[in-house]
Amino acid sequence: MGDAVLGRQTDLPASTEIASQAAIAINHLSLRYGTGPKAVTALDDIGFSVREGEFVSVVGPSGCGKSTLLKILAGLLPPTSGSASLNGTDIQGPRRDIGVVFQSPVLFPWRTVLGNVLLPADVQGLDKAAMRTRALDLVNLVGLTGFEDSYPRQLSGGMQQRVGIIRALIHDPALLLMDEPFGALDAMTRESMNVELQRIWLESKKTVLFITHSTAEAVFLADRVVVMTPRPGRIGDVFEVDLPRPRPLEVMNTEKFGTYVQRIRRALNATGGHGGGLD
Amino acid sequence: MINFVLRLGLIGAVLGVWEWLVAFMQVPTYILPPPTSIFRGLVNGFSSNLYPEHIMVTLSETLLGFVFGTVLAFFLGTIVALSKRVEYFLYPFIVMFQAMPKVALAPLIVVWFGLGLTSKVINAALVAFFPLMVNTIVGLKSADEDRINLMRSLAASKWQIFWMLRLPNALPFIFAGLEIAMIFALIGAIVAEFVGAEKGLGMLIQSMNINMDVAGQFSILLILSMLGLLLNGTVTFIRRRVLFWDPATQADGKLNSDKGGV
Numbered sequence: 153m154g155d156a157v158l159g160r161q162t163d164l165p166a167s168t169e170i171a172s173q174a175a176i177a178i179n180h181l182s183l184r185y186g187t188g189p190k191a192v193t194a195l196d197d198i199g200f201s202v203r204e205g206e207f208v209s210v211v212g213p214s215g216c217g218k219s220t221l222l223k224i225l226a227g228l229l230p231p232t233s234g235s236a237s238l239n240g241t242d243i244q245g246p247r248r249d250i251g252v253v254f255q256s257p258v259l260f261p262w263r264t265v266l267g268n269v270l271l272p273a274d275v276q277g278l279d280k281a282a283m284r285t286r287a288l289d290l291v292n293l294v295g296l297t298g299f300e301d302s303y304p305r306q307l308s309g310g311m312q313q314r315v316g317i318i319r320a321l322i323h324d325p326a327l328l329l330m331d332e333p334f335g336a337l338d339a340m341t342r343e344s345m346n347v348e349l350q351r352i353w354l355e356s357k358k359t360v361l362f363i364t365h366s367t368a369e370a371v372f373l374a375d376r377v378v379v380m381t382p383r384p385g386r387i388g389d390v391f392e393v394d395l396p397r398p399r400p401l402e403v404m405n406t407e408k409f410g411t412y413v414q415r416i417r418r419a420l421n422a423t424g425g426h427g428g429g430l431d
Numbered sequence: 432m433i434n435f436v437l438r439l440g441l442i443g444a445v446l447g448v449w450e451w452l453v454a455f456m457q458v459p460t461y462i463l464p465p466p467t468s469i470f471r472g473l474v475n476g477f478s479s480n481l482y483p484e485h486i487m488v489t490l491s492e493t494l495l496g497f498v499f500g501t502v503l504a505f506f507l508g509t510i511v512a513l514s515k516r517v518e519y520f521l522y523p524f525i526v527m528f529q530a531m532p533k534v535a536l537a538p539l540i541v542v543w544f545g546l547g548l549t550s551k552v553i554n555a556a557l558v559a560f561f562p563l564m565v566n567t568i569v570g571l572k573s574a575d576e577d578r579i580n581l582m583r584s585l586a587a588s589k590w591q592i593f594w595m596l597r598l599p600n601a602l603p604f605i606f607a608g609l610e611i612a613m614i615f616a617l618i619g620a621i622v623a624e625f626v627g628a629e630k631g632l633g634m635l636i637q638s639m640n641i642n643m644d645v646a647g648q649f650s651i652l653l654i655l656s657m658l659g660l661l662l663n664g665t666v667t668f669i670r671r672r673v674l675f676w677d678p679a680t681q682a683d684g685k686l687n688s689d690k691g692g693v
């Protein structure tokens with residue numbers, strides 16, 4: 153088992169060579185909300201990198217800065233210090249080759265399912281006819297055929313979340329950032345969404361940064377699991393998950409899977425978070 | 432269906448009791464006329480072609496005032512909502528005007544703009560202006576943080592965020608404001624006619640009041656509430672069409688007529 157664990161990896165050398173190869177390279181990144189005595193340090197000198205095509209899960213207790221990290225990578229929040237780069241380019245602001253999936257579906261109630269999926273294409277002025285065909289394919293991929301012209305309020309929570317996910321794929325971004333996308337779903341729907349996401353990822357080979365509260369979900373999906381520690385947000389242990397793909401749901405019952413989950417949970421508990429509260 | 436018949440029956444019963452009470456207690460017509468003389472006043476008014484002319488005058492004042500007031504309110508509200516600077520400088524004026532009962536300006540406006548159409552349109556516009564401006568500002572500012580972040584993450588321009596997110600998001604607020612503004616415009620026009628006018632239903636009420644024609648006044652009141660229903664109903668009809676996606680619009684169909692009471 154030990155060979156599967158990469159162990160501590162708190163600091164990467166800020167070597168430009170690594171940065172230029174990595175899909176995501178984060179170096180000595182810090183972020184403080186506010187100024188003066190009331191400032192909150194959300195991220196404190198964090199660093200790690202993600203290879204192209206890699207699926208990385210980030211787990212950590214509530215408030216450890218996961219969403220903050222995602223906002224920085226999405227270009228929505230400038231870091232206080234340090235740097236983050238995508239494919240060797242420093243993040244200056246939002247980019248068009250990123251897809252973001254938020255914790256809630258964030259659909260526009262005045263747009264149909266198809267209209268919502270096409271939102272990024274509309275914003276970025278992509279070819280309408282080609283995008284429509286692609287949108288219909290994606291709708292089909294997640295089993296929503298027949299609901300193209302429905303409005304969000306006519307869909308269940310799980311269906312809405314699927315719309316949110318394929319919307320992030322419509323403009324074929326190289327990088328997918330997902331912030332607890334399945335947090336609001338029931339256990340059953342969540343598991344089938346995990347299988348679906350793995351399938352999409354295996355087919356499209358995108359780089360994925362996937363934030364979750366669920367250790368099992370993190371292990372099931374990821375090539376690597378990054379544990380974050382709270383107050384201030386830092387990178388703890390990083391675990392390499394060596395399980396063959398595609399992973400069926402039954403993999404969760406295997407001993408190897410259980411050992412990964414246990415190790416990660418222990419790492420979470422050790423870092424002083426409310427690890428016991430995580431599933 | 433049963434309920435509808437009961438409803439009609441109740442209205443009939445109220446009118447019947449009214450008619451009987453007025454006759455039984457020998458209430459003079461200049462205090463409270465019986466429904467039959469109100470109805471006669473209505474028929475006479477229409478057959479002599481007196482009412483239609485004045486209805487058209489009041490209706491045009493109301494609609495013109497509504498259009499000018501709301502278009503201006505929409506643009507000003509949009510600018511205030513989108514620019515913190517403009518909001519900062521205009522805020523004292525907005526607060527002051529909002530607290531002031533706008534109908535109290537009617538005498539001044541009639542002095543400034545005369546007895547004709549202009550003063551009525553301006554007064555109606557003034558009264559219709561605020562409900563829509565306030566609702567436009569609130570609506571445009573109420574866009575959900577997550578939705579804004581989604582648009583920003585797609586590298587959307589400010590302009591795109593406005594057209595694709597803020598404006599559609601504000602529409603339920605804007606339509607609620609338009610419904611109020613419609614009724615307010617009617618109130619504004621009538622009040623300005625009270626102050627001084629040559630034509631219009633408000634002027635007619637006043638001259639009937641001087642002649643102690645109370646039945647005639649009641650018939651005008653009836654026309655005014657019909658007019659109010661028609662104007663409000665038109666806005667509601669358009670709102671239902673435009674906001675088919677808004678769950679609140681589907682739900683409050685029965686409630687929104689309450690706003691006429693403002």
Ligand SMILES: Nc1ncnc2c1ncn2[C@@H]1O[C@H](COP(=O)(O)OP(=O)(O)OP(=O)(O)O)[C@@H](O)[C@H]1O
Nearest residue numbers: 185186192193194213214215216217218219220221
């Ligand atoms: N806009 C903000 N202003 C001030 N402080 C903030 C802001 N957003 C987040 N924080 C603080 O930064 C810290 C990290 O927040 P963040 O949302 O990144 O946590 P998280 O790991 O995503 O938590 P959760 O798992 O509950 O979503 C928290 O202590 C939070 O209070």
Ligand SMILES: [Mg+2]
Nearest residue numbers: 218219220331
């Ligand atoms: Mg979060």
